[in-house]
Amino acid sequence: MTNTLNAAVDPEVLREVLDGRWAHVRRDARENLDDPDFLPVYGETMAEARERVTRAAKKLADSGRVVLGFPKEYGGQDDSGGSVTSIEMVAFNDLSIMVKTGVQWGLFGGALQLLGTKRHHDEYLRDVMSFALPGCFAMTETGHGSDVQQLRTTCTYDAATRTFDLHTPHEAARKDYIGNAAKDGRMAVVFAQLVTQGKNHGVHAWLVPIRDEQGNPMPGVTIGDDGPKAGLPGVDNGRLSFDHVSVPRDMLLDRYGQVAEDGTYTSSIENETRRFFTMLGTLVRGRVSVGGSAGSATKLALDIAVRYGEARRQFAAPGEEREIVINDYLVHQRKLLPALAKTYALHFAQGELVETMHDVQTAVHVHGQEIDEQAQRELESRAAGLKVAQTAHATQTIQMCREACGGAGYLQENRLPHLKADTDVFTTFEGDNTVLLQLVAKGLLTGYRDNFGSLDGWGRVGFVADMVRETVLERTAARALIARLVDAVPGVDDVPMLDRGWQLKMFEFREKHSLEGATRRLRKNSTTEGMAPFDMFNDVQDHVLKAAQTHIERIVLESFVAGVDRTEEPAARQLLDTLCDLYALSTIEADKAWFLEHGQLTPARAKLLTSTVNQLLRELRPHLVTLVDGFAIPDGWKAAAILVEEPARQEAMAARDAELRAQNGQSTPEGTATAVDVPPGQ
Amino acid sequence: MTNTLNAAVDPEVLREVLDGRWAHVRRDARENLDDPDFLPVYGETMAEARERVTRAAKKLADSGRVVLGFPKEYGGQDDSGGSVTSIEMVAFNDLSIMVKTGVQWGLFGGALQLLGTKRHHDEYLRDVMSFALPGCFAMTETGHGSDVQQLRTTCTYDAATRTFDLHTPHEAARKDYIGNAAKDGRMAVVFAQLVTQGKNHGVHAWLVPIRDEQGNPMPGVTIGDDGPKAGLPGVDNGRLSFDHVSVPRDMLLDRYGQVAEDGTYTSSIENETRRFFTMLGTLVRGRVSVGGSAGSATKLALDIAVRYGEARRQFAAPGEEREIVINDYLVHQRKLLPALAKTYALHFAQGELVETMHDVQTAVHVHGQEIDEQAQRELESRAAGLKVAQTAHATQTIQMCREACGGAGYLQENRLPHLKADTDVFTTFEGDNTVLLQLVAKGLLTGYRDNFGSLDGWGRVGFVADMVRETVLERTAARALIARLVDAVPGVDDVPMLDRGWQLKMFEFREKHSLEGATRRLRKNSTTEGMAPFDMFNDVQDHVLKAAQTHIERIVLESFVAGVDRTEEPAARQLLDTLCDLYALSTIEADKAWFLEHGQLTPARAKLLTSTVNQLLRELRPHLVTLVDGFAIPDGWKAAAILVEEPARQEAMAARDAELRAQNGQSTPEGTATAVDVPPGQ
Incomplete structure (x- = not known):
C-alpha cells in the first residue's frame, strides 16, 4: 500500500496538456461562454425548451463562435479543427444547444459548404452562419436508418420544365428525426435518388425550401413533429414528406455531380458508389x-x-x-x-x-x-x-x-x-454504433480499398479473396516511440505489467489475432458449399466486430501513450503515466478471458492483474479530485x-x-x- | 446449424407456467386493468403528471386491487403474495402509478399495519386503503442514505406533557426523496431516534400529521419539493423537516417498543440493534x-x-x-x-x-x-x-x-x-444495490447470525473468528433434483456443456470458492499488524461483493431449473430447457475469465463455450416472438x-x-x- 505518487500535481498543468492545439478555442469558451443562458433549465415544457434553445442558438451565432469552420471569404476562419473543438466546448452547456448548433452549422451548413458550389455559398452561406436561415439536414428516412445508399426519396429531373420533382413514395420514405424540422427550419438539404433521362445516378442532395416567410409549410411539403424524446427537449426534431415538390435545377448541390439543362448528367467520379461515399466522406x-x-x-x-x-x-x-x-x-x-x-x-x-x-x-x-x-x-x-x-x-x-x-x-x-x-x-445517431463498428472492420479487412464506405460485397464469394493477406497494423501517434517500446519486450510472460511495452504488445496481439481469425473464418465460409452469402458474413459477425473493437482500443492506448510522452512537467507526467497504466490494465482486465484463452495470460498472471489494478487505484485515489480539476470545467x-x-x-x-x-x-x-x-x- | 427445437410452442402454455401461484391475480389484472387511465402520457408537465397519477391511484383504490395484503377484518385479504403480484402487474402500466401505489399501500400502509397496533389499525387502516388518507414513509435523510440505524432525526418523550418532541437537528437530517410528500400526503410514518428518560433506544416510527385538511403544512413542519427527476414525473417526491413538532404518545407505532405514560421504555426485544432490524425486516x-x-x-x-x-x-x-x-x-x-x-x-x-x-x-x-x-x-x-x-x-x-x-x-x-x-x-432506492450486495455477503459469511441486518463488526478483529468455518450452500428450489444432477457429473472437463449438472456445478463451485477466498482474506487481514479495521474490510470489498453476486446467480439458475422441471407440456418444456441452457452458458461466458483462472475451463473449452452460445442463439431465433408472447402483456x-x-x-x-x-x-x-x-x- 505504498503510494508511489507522492507529489501533488498542479491541475493547471493537466489542463494545458489536455487543451492541445486548439487551446485558444477552449480558453475562449471557458471565459466567454460562461453564461446562464446556455445552461439547461430543469422542469420546463418541451415548447419552452425549444423556444429557449432557439434563442440560445441565435445568441451563440451573434457571438461568432460557431463559424470557425466556414471559409474566410464569408466571414469564417477556414478552421475545421477549431469548429469541432468549439462544439465540444458548447457541449459542456445544455446539450440541446450543442445538437442544435451541430444541426445548423455542422450538418446543414456543412453540407451546403462542402456539397454546394460558389453560387450556393454566395446566396446562402452568410444567412446560415448568422442563423437568419435555419435549416435541416434531411437524410434519414423512417423505414431504414442505416441503409443510406438505398434512400427511397426520389428527385427526378424534367428537362421540359428544367426542374426536379422531389417525391416521397410511401411513409417509410419520409425523412425522420430531422433537427430544426418541427419548428425553426426554413430550408433543408434533402438527400434523394437523382433520376434524369430515365436513369438513376444515386443519392445526391438539394437545397429545398420547406417553410415560407410566415413559417407555413411550402406547397407539397408535409411537416410532422417527432414530439417529446428521452432527452434533448430543446431540439425540434420532425418529419418531412414531399408530394411531387418542384425544385429548381440550380438547387442541386452539385460539387460532385451536375445535371445540365437538357438533363445530361456529369460527374468527375465515374463510379456511383464511390461518388456517393466521397460525398458522405466530406x-x-x-x-x-x-x-x-x-x-x-x-x-x-x-x-x-x-x-x-x-x-x-x-x-x-x-x-x-x-x-x-x-x-x-x-x-x-x-x-x-x-x-x-x-x-x-x-x-x-x-x-x-x-x-x-x-x-x-x-x-x-x-x-x-x-x-x-x-x-x-x-x-x-x-x-x-x-x-x-x-x-x-x-x-x-x-x-x-x-x-x-x-x-x-x-x-x-x-x-x-x-x-x-x-x-x-x-x-445510435450519426451512425448506429454497431453499424459503424462494421464499417471499421471493413476498412481493416480490405485495407481501405475501393468503396470503403459501402459494405457492398460483405457476402460475395469474391470479396474474401480481395481481403488483405497479411495483417499490418497502421500506427498513428508516436510511431517510433511505440515501436521501440514494443520491440523491447521479449515475450508476454514474466514481464512486469506496468511495462508499457508489454501493455502495447498485448493490445497489438489481440487486434492482429482477431483480424486474422475473422479473415480466416470468412474465407472458410466463402468456400462452404450451399452457404448463403448473408450467412457467410452473419456467422462471423461477432468476431468481425470484436476485431474492430480491439483495433479502436489499441489506437486509443497509443494516443494516451503519445500524450504522456508530450507531458514535460515531471509530477503531471508521472500521474498521467500511472493513469495510462490503469487504462491499459483495466482494459486488459475487462477482456481477460480472451487473453487467457489465447495464451497471453497464465491464470497466475490473470490474478496478478486484478491485484495490480487495485494497487493502481490506491495510488491514484489521492489524485481523484486533481484529475477532474484537470478538465477545467x-x-x-x-x-x-x-x-x-x-x-x-x-x-x-x-x-x-x-x-x-x-x-x-x-x-x-x-x-x-x-x-x-x-x-x-x- | 440444425434446429433441434422443431415444434411450435403455444405461448399460452408458457404464460401458464410463468403465471404460477397467483395466476388469478395476474389474469384479473390483464382483464380489468386494461384501462387507458393507467397508461403513461407523453409530453405532459410534472404538475399534470402528478394530478393524473393521483387520480389513477384513487381509481386503483376504488377497484379494490391494492389491498390484498391488508387484514381481512379491515377489508383486505391477508394475502401478502397477492399484494406484491398485484403491484408487479400494475408496473406494466405507468410506473409512476406503480411507485405511488407502492408508497401508499406498500410502504406507508405496510408500516402502519406491521409496526402499528390495533388502535392504529382501527383508526386509520380503512382510510389508508381507500386513499382517503394519503401518506408518506419518511425514513431516508438527505445526508446519509444507507446508514439507517444512524438517522439524525430525534423524537424525545416528555413525561410532563405526555408527548414526543420530533425534531430535525440540521439540514442533513431532513427527510428526503419522500413519495407523496410534495403534494398529496396528509400523514407520514416518520422514523427517528426514540429518546426517553435521557436514554436513546434507537430508531422507531411515529404516525405524524404533516398537512391539515386544507393541505397546508402542520405547525413546525416544513415541506419541500424534490422537483423534476430523471423519471417518475407523477410521483410527488419531497422533503420534510420538523421543528420541535409535538407528537401525541399514542402515535408511536409501538408493536416492537412501547413508552409508558411516565416515559418508561419496554420492548420484547432486548437488543437495540436486533429490535431495529426486526422492525425493518417486516x-x-x-x-x-x-x-x-x-x-x-x-x-x-x-x-x-x-x-x-x-x-x-x-x-x-x-x-x-x-x-x-x-x-x-x-x-x-x-x-x-x-x-x-x-x-x-x-x-x-x-x-x-x-x-x-x-x-x-x-x-x-x-x-x-x-x-x-x-x-x-x-x-x-x-x-x-x-x-x-x-x-x-x-x-x-x-x-x-x-x-x-x-x-x-x-x-x-x-x-x-x-x-x-x-x-x-x-x-439505488429501496436499498442501494452495492450496499445490498454487502448485506447478502454478510449473511453468507456469518450464516445469518445475530444482527444480520447490520454490518456492525465488518471491521472488528473478533468478527472474522465468528465466520462460518465451512461454506455450506443453502438450497431452495428443487433440492433433490439439483443435488441429483450435480452428483451425476464426474468432473468439469469433457462434460457436454448442455449437461445441466455441469452448469449447476460450475455455478456452485464459483460461489463456494469466492466465499472461501473472501473469508480467508478477511481472516488474514484481521491478523495483520497495524491494519485499521476499515482497511481490513475495504481491501477485500470487491471479492466480498463477487461472492454475493455469484450466490445470487446460482439461486436464480436453480429457480429456472425448477421452473423447467414443473413444465409438463413437452414442446414448451423443451423450449424452456434450451432457454435455461442459454441463461446458464451466457452467464458462465460473461465470467469466463474467472473460470479459466480457476481451472474450471480450459482455453479450448472456453472457445467451445462461445460457439455453443451462438448455436443456442440459432436454435432459439425462430422462437423469439413466442418467448415474448409468453409474457402475455x-x-x-x-x-x-x-x-x-x-x-x-x-x-x-x-x-x-x-x-x-x-x-x-x-x-x-x-x-x-x-x-x-x-x-x-x-
Missing part, C-alpha cells in the same frame, strides 16, 4: 463532433460524481476517528477511476483525430488539393471508431455516475439526469445543486456527530460502527 | 415489489424490441430474395436472447421469493406464530439479492432495447424512454407507436422495392447488396 465533421461532445458530457458527469464522493460520508469507520467518504471505498474507486482513465485516453485520441481531420480537410477544401484517398478513408474509419468508443463510454459512465450519487443523482437539479437522457441517442457550467450544498451539509453533520460523541464520551455512535442496512425506499 | 415487501416491478418493465421493453426487430429491415441480403430483418443478425440475437433468457430466469426466482415471503409473513402476521429467525433472515437476504439482480438487469436491458430500436427507441411515443427513466432509480398496455406502425411501413416498402426490382429486371437494387454506411445524424 461530412465527417459531424461524427467527430458527436464523439467530442460525448466526451464533454462524460467529463462533467465524472466531475460531479467525484466531488460528491469526496464530500459524502456513508458509515463511520469502526473504532476510528477518521472520516471515511465514499471515494475511499475500493468498489467505488473501481467504478470511478477506470472510467476516468478511459476518459483521459479518449480525450487524447479525440485530439489526434481532430488534428488529422483538420489537416485532411484543410488540404482539400482550403488549399484545393486532390483528396488523398487512403488518408480520407483512414480518417473516416478513425472517426467512426472513436464515435463508437466515446458514445458507448458516455452512456456507461454517465449511468454509473448517476448511480454513484444515489437518490441525489436522480434529481434533475443535480444535472446527471439531463446528461444521461440527452447523450443517450449519441450511440468552469463552476458556472456545472449547474448541479449537490456540488454547492453537499459539502456544507456533511460538515455540519460531522461536527454535530462529534459533539454528541464527546458528550456521551464514546468514540463512535452507539450500536453502529459500519451498519450497512438500508432503508426501504420512498 | 418491511421486506417493498424490496420484493421493486424487484418484481423491474421485471415487468424489462419484459415490456423486450416485447417492444423483439417485435420491432422482427419487422424492421436494414439491408437487403446480397443476391437473395430472402427478407432479412434485424432479428436475423447474430449480434442482434446476442443482445436480445441472453437478456430474454435472464428475464425468464429472474421471473422464476421472483416467483419463488414471493412464495417464501408469503409463507413467512402469513405465519407471523396472520397466524400469529413466532418469527422463525433463520427463515426471516434468509428471506431478507434473498429479497435483497433479487432486488439487486432484477434492477441491474432492468437498467441494462431497457438501455439495450432502446438502442436496438435506434432513433425510434429515443421517441417517447415508443415507450422505451419512459421505461428507462422511470426504472433508473430502482438500482395485453396490447393495450404497450403504448408504443412503432408496434402499430412499423410492420405496415416495412411491408409497404418491401412491396414497392420488389415492384421496382421487377421493372428493372434485377434481383437486388442496383449498386447495393449490403451497404452498411450510415448517415450523419440530425
